[in-house]
Amino acid sequence: MASSDHTTDPRLLILAPGDNIAVARLEIPADMELQVAGRKVRLQRALGFGHKIAVRDIAAGEKIVKYGAPIGRATADIALGDYVHNHNVASDYMPNTVVVEAAP
Amino acid sequence: MSDVTMRGWRRADGRKGIRNYVAVAYLVECAHHVVKEIAWPYREQGAHVIGFPGCYPNAYALKMMQRLCTHPNVGAVLLVSLGCEGFNKKLLERTIRENGRPVELLAIQENGGTRATIDKGRAWIEARLKELSQQPTEPMGVSELVVGTICGGSDATSGLTANPAMGRAFDFLVQEKAAAIFEETGELIGMEGWMAERAVTPELGRELKACVAKAARYYETLGYPSFAPGNADGGLTTIEEKSLGAYAKSGASPISGIIKPGDIPPRGGLYLLDVVPDGEVRFGFPNISDNAEIAELIACGSHVILFSTGRGSVVGSALAPVIKVCANPRTYARMADDMDVNAGRILEGQADLDTVGREIFDLIKRVGAGEMTRSEGLGHQEFILTYKSFEPIGPACLPAVA
Numbered sequence: 001m002a003s004s005d006h007t008t009d010p011r012l013l014i015l016a017p018g019d020n021i022a023v024a025r026l027e028i029p030a031d032m033e034l035q036v037a038g039r040k041v042r043l044q045r046a047l048g049f050g051h052k053i054a055v056r057d058i059a060a061g062e063k064i065v066k067y068g069a070p071i072g073r074a075t076a077d078i079a080l081g082d083y084v085h086n087h088n089v090a091s092d093y094m095p096n097t098v099v100v101e102a103a104p
Numbered sequence: 105m106s107d108v109t110m111r112g113w114r115r116a117d118g119r120k121g122i123r124n125y126v127a128v129a130y131l132v133e134c135a136h137h138v139v140k141e142i143a144w145p146y147r148e149q150g151a152h153v154i155g156f157p158g159c160y161p162n163a164y165a166l167k168m169m170q171r172l173c174t175h176p177n178v179g180a181v182l183l184v185s186l187g188c189e190g191f192n193k194k195l196l197e198r199t200i201r202e203n204g205r206p207v208e209l210l211a212i213q214e215n216g217g218t219r220a221t222i223d224k225g226r227a228w229i230e231a232r233l234k235e236l237s238q239q240p241t242e243p244m245g246v247s248e249l250v251v252g253t254i255c256g257g258s259d260a261t262s263g264l265t266a267n268p269a270m271g272r273a274f275d276f277l278v279q280e281k282a283a284a285i286f287e288e289t290g291e292l293i294g295m296e297g298w299m300a301e302r303a304v305t306p307e308l309g310r311e312l313k314a315c316v317a318k319a320a321r322y323y324e325t326l327g328y329p330s331f332a333p334g335n336a337d338g339g340l341t342t343i344e345e346k347s348l349g350a351y352a353k354s355g356a357s358p359i360s361g362i363i364k365p366g367d368i369p370p371r372g373g374l375y376l377l378d379v380v381p382d383g384e385v386r387f388g389f390p391n392i393s394d395n396a397e398i399a400e401l402i403a404c405g406s407h408v409i410l411f412s413t414g415r416g417s418v419v420g421s422a423l424a425p426v427i428k429v430c431a432n433p434r435t436y437a438r439m440a441d442d443m444d445v446n447a448g449r450i451l452e453g454q455a456d457l458d459t460v461g462r463e464i465f466d467l468i469k470r471v472g473a474g475e476m477t478r479s480e481g482l483g484h485q486e487f488i489l490t491y492k493s494f495e496p497i498g499p500a501c502l503p504a505v506a
Contacts, residue, residue, distance in 0.1 A: 050339035091342035
């Protein structure tokens with residue numbers, strides 16, 4: 001795990017070591033090419049401020065970890081660089097996920 | 105810059121205050137105007153207005169007023185009654201006197217009405233302010249501090265910058281044996297399992313979970329949604345994620361106990377203040393606005409309140425300085441005059457959490473040494489107290505130190 005292999009675009013903020021997601025410091029337009037944990041990723045969609053992107057591959061059923069704390073679990077396999085929101089994450093607390101088309 | 109010596113006024117119960125205020129209290133709304141008039145000319149010299157508006161007695165409000173009037177930042181108390189309200193004013197007066205504070209109780213009906221009571225009240229305050237200005241201070245250590253934390257006017261930045269930075273400041277405080285209090289159990293839903301693991305005993309862990317379950321029930325009964333579509337638009341995916349933002353204020357220290365409004369932490373450490381009433385839902389929302397919670401944190405002995413805001417709250421408080429930590433850099437640019445700390449620098453990549461956490465910790469010490477916060481300088485002295493009901497805390501809530 002050489003740190004030089006894990007360069008991440010400064011527009012993304014990894015909140016705590018060990019987190020598997022990063023949040024956008026500002027809005028990043030769609031199709032933008034970003035460096036995420038050393039790999040080049042093309043954004044499938046615009047990333048709104050505070051929205052999340054995977055910084056490593058996350059298997060379905062794995063916990064999503066933000067600030068070192070679990071915020072839910074993956075409902076599908078999530079690849080590094082994928083957008084992470086209620087289409088691929090469910091709460092461990094409330095059985096129903098709020099289905100809302102998230103604004104960019 | 106960390107070598108600031110705090111100075112405190114020692115009170116009869118051994119606690120020290122970082123301010124030496126005269127509290128001017130109305131014991132029913134009918135006495136509020138007279139109290140405002142009495143205090144107004146002295147508002148910049150340390151006369152602070154507090155009070156309870158209700159005519160019907162309430163055990164919670166009495167306890168709150170007893171704790172507030174004997175708060176270490178308070179040096180003297182003027183109580184103003186209309187005369188016929190239900191508040192147990194004699195008991196409140198006795199509590200203050202037994203705590204070694206000068207106290208005067210003026211009933212408007214017995215003192216010739218509005219004008220005569222204002223004149224008497226002002227004469228009393230002038231004499232007390234003169235005395236208080238002569239009282240000596242003593243050096244005060246961080247371990248003697250109680251600090252409360254709250255967030256208000258939150259936005260998507262609050263949980264990313266200001267709240268976790270205040271959490272770091274809490275860690276620094278707890279390391280130096282201060283008491284640090286966090287609250288808002290209604291905003292910890294989904295975090296209780298995680299939080300219970302930080303409890304110093306398994307029994308306390310169970311109580312922490314029960315506390316959040318009570319809040320969830322209470323808010324559900326009121327029909328108050330925990331997770332709104334707007335949260336998802338802001339990038340928050342689950343209730344856990346939303347709660348995490350508020351929970352981050354607590355930092356990473358072990359949780360030493362649960363207290364209720366007016367309970368004073370028995371020693372240093374991190375405490376959860378349970379602000380949600382016990383029993384069936386009565387009297388409406390647990391806290392109708394941020395200052396209701398601030399007043400409760402102060403009644404628990406908080407000398408200073410850390411207040412995180414994203415959209416930009418401007419409030420301060422009666423009796424204790426409020427330090428405003430602004431989470432959003434754009435809000436900071438618009439309202440810098442109201443903000444003590446710019447945690448939005450974290451989002452702009454200009455500072456990290458430790459730096460801002462340390463900055464907050466250092467500012468607490470400077471405020472303890474007499475420096476005024478922005479809201480103090482602007483004259484903010486908000487206060488609100490309404491009806492509530494609580495059962496006393498159970499034995500598992502404050503485990504004895506091993």
